[in-house]
Amino acid sequence: MNFYQNVKMKHNKSFTKKFFFRGFTLLEMILYIALLVLVTIPALSLAWIFINDQTKESQISTLLHSRVFIFETIGKYVKEAASLSAAESIFGVNPGKLVLNSDTGSKIIFDTYQKSVIIAGRNVIIEKLRIDVGTGAKEDITPDDITVSEFSFLNLSSSNAATIFLTLAIDSVNPSNMKMYESNKKATISFTIRQH
Numbered sequence: 001m002n003f004y005q006n007v008k009m010k011h012n013k014s015f016t017k018k019f020f021f022r023g024f025t026l027l028e029m030i031l032y033i034a035l036l037v038l039v040t041i042p043a044l045s046l047a048w049i050f051i052n053d054q055t056k057e058s059q060i061s062t063l064l065h066s067r068v069f070i071f072e073t074i075g076k077y078v079k080e081a082a083s084l085s086a087a088e089s090i091f092g093v094n095p096g097k098l099v100l101n102s103d104t105g106s107k108i109i110f111d112t113y114q115k116s117v118i119i120a121g122r123n124v125i126i127e128k129l130r131i132d133v134g135t136g137a138k139e140d141i142t143p144d145d146i147t148v149s150e151f152s153f154l155n156l157s158s159s160n161a162a163t164i165f166l167t168l169a170i171d172s173v174n175p176s177n178m179k180m181y182e183s184n185k186k187a188t189i190s191f192t193i194r195q196h
Helices: 003-019 026-080
Strands: 098-101 107-119 122-132 138-140 146-155 164-173 183-195
Touching: 026 098, 026 107, 026 122, 026 146, 026 164, 026 183, 107 146
Parallel strands: 122 146
Antiparallel strands: 098 107, 107 122, 122 138, 146 164, 164 183
């Protein structure tokens, strides 16, 4: 190797060390962090919106499924009932009470009660819907993450048929009272008790 090539090779090594292995300057580090923040904040915002939307959709789905289950359960027992016990039922107020007489002589009772549950680390009092099918054992119809805000009946019975009109409103339990987690569903339905 001649002298010129030797100097050129040493010069290239020092150039490489000087420009490629020198690390970040403070200004470059600040710029990299600023770019990282500019990319991360919108990504986190989108992720937060997605999570909130999924939570809200899950709550609405739970409310819809619960409402259908409540209506189907009440409808099943109304179809099987021998008669309406109007004297024992509570009409026109919230919460109401529906008492049906079965063919066996036992009473089928739909009513609400308060229950204390822990949701998101907080103690919350909710209103639950339950059924007593005459055995004395009362069964909950609503899950613990839903509260019944309205459960009222109107007696629309005539001499031909016993008809009741139910208004039901259920809310998703929201212990933090955040607007984005509020969801509720209200519906009305009528049932006719067939005279046997």
